[in-house]
């Protein structure tokens with residue numbers, strides 16, 4: 568493809584993504600579907616350039632002010648993640664001069680917001696929560712997330728999967744905390760490998776694996792994954808139950824549950840019962856009240872712990888959207904709690920780093936429940952589940968994962984026992 572044609576496509580894609588009316592990953596994959604002729608390298612350049620703009624949007628918008636022509640083209644030029652010579656071949660003489668001038672700007676001397684690239688409300692909240700760790704977090708958010716796999720322990724052993732991957736020339740090392748995880752170097756294509764097609768592994772961030780380990784369901788138990796979505800955690804829970812007992816995978820989205828079906832088929836699990844519910848007070852939930860041993864609430868949240876993968880979320884969320892989510896989170900947690908039998912375990916989790924969606928929801932729930940639920944120590948539960956270094960993963964009683972500290976996405980989880 569002619570260099571300028573690729574730059575034009577990057578401009579067009581940025582136009583679409585920066586409207587922020589749907590998630591960036593969906594816009595990018597729709598774009599690729601309508602441009603089928605694009606090769607692997609071209610797709611990589613377009614996607615990475617887009618994500619670089621999303622990560623550092625304030626900086627690039629500031630730098631782009633000085634140029635001429637379409638704003639999105641200038642953003643694409645500044646954030647270009649493809650071959651440099653190729654980019655130069657696409658640029659006019661004045662554009663090349665402008666680029667050289669902008670590249671000479673000392674970025675470390677720019678105002679703070681152009682260095683953290685966060686909306687003000689989010690920067691203020693994170694600074695208040697993190698203090699000195701704010702800047703290490705900001706830096707970690709500009710890195711791309713590693714590729715983690717979860718070994719399906721119902722079917723395979725971690726060492727055997729690592730060996731099969733090594734035979735395919737893929738370097739995969741055990742994850743530092745999860746006993747089920749492998750961290751893969753680079754971003755190799757995995758979906759044609761035998762270990763993947765026969766269900767020995769699933770792609771899953773180590774942080775997500777730790778949430779299932781915290782839930783720790785046992786053989787023969789009755790378990791509910793209340794917000795199962797496409798079933799990432801359902802599959803981990805089902806394998807931990809050794810394909811025994813009954814695991815209900817609930818979600819209000821039929822579309823997401825449909826994505827669980829092929830994964831379930833690969834996994835070899837037959838103890839999973841997916842069911843679409845109308846809302847958290849659905850009749851089905853009422854019928855199971857008091858009968859369940861373990862409930863995982865992987866609540867809908869802002870996703871602000873996943874900014875390495877989804878940098879658009881910082882521009883798509885707002886204090887108002889967080890407030891709306893909080894209402895939903897509290898309602899789902901209260902309803903899910905009714906499912907538990909005495910002695911049963913409840914886990915509330917999010918992939919948000921905000922206290923409003925985490926500790927605040929948990930303390931409101933604990934206060935409302937009185938003595939009906941006893942808070943459990945996440946560190947103790949994780950240790951029992953053979954997680955290494957569990958003490959370093961918690962704040963007080965709660966699991967608190969951060970990209971800059973743990974190399975995982977940002978996650979939170981609290982656990983209780985029904986008394």
Ligand SMILES: C[S@@+](CC[C@H](N)C(=O)[O-])C[C@H]1O[C@@H](n2cnc3c(N)ncnc32)[C@H](O)[C@@H]1O
Pocket residue numbers: 775793794795796797798799800801817818819820823844846847865866867868899
């Ligand atoms: C964080 S995602 C779940 C991700 C999933 N557990 C996984 O591991 O792949 C939250 C899910 O909650 C679902 N949801 C939203 N409102 C709900 C409700 N009232 N009851 C149950 N699920 C709900 C959403 O459809 C979404 O799939």
